[in-house]
Amino acid sequence: MFFLVFVITIVSFLNERSQGTLERLMASPLRRGEIVLGYMLGFTVLALVQAAEVLVFALAILKIQNHGNVLLIFGMEALMAIAAVNLGIFLSMFARSEFQAVQFIPLVVVPQMLLSGIIFPVSSEPTALQYLSNVLPLTYAVNGMRDIMVKGADLTWSALQLDAAVVAxxxxxxxxxxxxTLRRRLG
Incomplete structure (x- = not known):
């Protein structure tokens, strides 16, 4: 989900810039922060729909075992989606074309996916990569999801609170x- 949300956001936000929509919004009385929040909310709504679909598919169709609260799972998915949206908006400011935007995938997204514990445990990585993994927000999101679904974690778990706080x-x-960045690039 993180990957798709990131790609959709970075390409869409870049298109808004290249078509002049963003510049027209900048000429309005809206503040830059309000513009970024507006885009973030729009992309986040789409991401939350996708997150709900993935969750329903995983639990109802694939019958993935779950020992936790479905709302907590969705909450952690929502935080991941918001992180992916914001990362896409931020990095889109450094790209001038879709080709350049897509270059952020192997530079930013793939390393997070490989090092976050989605594919293999962080504990099996070399020590230097474990330190890097502990800086990546996706690692905390994956830990939180795993704690909820496998261990039945709830909001009283300090580890889950830490994971959610880091991603937030x-x-x-x-x-x-x-x-x-919007202020510097367009202002």
Whole structure:
């Protein structure tokens, strides 16, 4: 889900810039932060629909075993989706074409997917890569999802609280960075 949401966001936001829509919005009385939040909310709604579809498919069709609260799973999916949206908006500011935007996939998204514990455990990585993994927000999202679905974690678990806080903090950081970058690139 992280991958698809990121790609859709970065390409769509880049198209908004290249078609002049973003510049027209910048001429409106809206502040840059409001523009970024508006785009973020729009892309996030689409991402949440996709997250719900993935969750229903995984639990109802694939019958993936779940020991946790479905709403908590969806909440962690929502945080992942918001992180992917904000990462896409932020990185789109550094690309001038779709080709350049897509180049961020092997540079930013694939390493996160490989190092976050989705494919193989972080504990099996070399020590240096484990340190890098512990900086990546997707690692915390994966840990949170695993804790909920496999261990039945709830909101009283400090590990789950930490995972959610790190991903949420990353989202806030990217909103601020996206707003500042928009200001520099267009302002």
């Amino acid at each position: 903090g990353f989202c806030v950081l990217l909103i601020v960075a996206g707003t500042a």
